[in-house]
Amino acid sequence: MERLPELAGRTVEVVNTLMLEIRPKLMEAAFSGEAGEGENVRHSDNFLSVHDMWMHERYRELMSRHLGSFVYASEEGEPQVVGTEEDPDLCVLVDPLDTSELAVRGLLGYTHVMIYSRALARPIVSVVGDIYHHVRLYVAARHDDGKDWAYAFTADGQSRRLRQRPHKRLSESLLTNFLMKPGERLVPLASQKRLMSALDEPDEHGKSRGRIGVDFGSVSLCHVAAGFTEGVLEFAKGFAIWDLAPGHYILHAAGGAVIDLDGQPVPLDYHLQSLPDIAKAMDRRQQFIAAGNHALAQEVLRHLDIPR
Structure with missing residues (x-):
């Protein structure tokens, strides 16, 4: 952790603290079957539990100790x-508990924090925490030299610098998608016949190595940054800002690519200049293709059939 800029190190401390605090609560929910589900007034189609709201309040408390003044933009508020500052520079974007519907089952759970400088119009720190996996943290930070670096940290204290991986063709790639909702996402994905055929194309030995997998929110882009998967595809509904932006910055810092469905790079500037701007950004959804490099992202796009 000593290589991280101070702000990134403090943010990592906060995320680590919250994961340690929430893990036993989630395991109790999983084994007891008492998920603590409540009505989600802000996002009626999303699962919401008492644990989401507890994380929401706890993040605001702990980040205020480190930052003093900031704009707090949480999915849950x-x-x-x-x-005390009327117009602070830093905006803290938080998804307190991503995939909470699975987290309360003891299966998967993630937490996202991105710190955005309104003066620079870009992120400067991003931390994605994996509550249950051995790879605990994915981190990106803007260093004093102005360069963005990305890292992964494991539960036993090991660290890895994340860099661009060698190019793979689509037919030898593992692409992921948030395909858990059958009608909304799985059916449209299964209808992409050209993409499925390209993934299924055999190599010179007659083996089909292309694969489709399920992944979730920002951590899916972190998996690409780490080289665990080759790409993420989201063309049906689009990701909200708290699901895309933290992982987008980490993948960017690792040398990866995020493009829209017109083939243009998705910018790091999410236009968070004022409270109305931030509220508007939190209501938008972004369709995208993320990959370890621009060539693979464009190859995926060429095989998509997108209604215009």
């Missing part, structure tokens, strides 16, 4: 200024 309206954007608000925290601290």
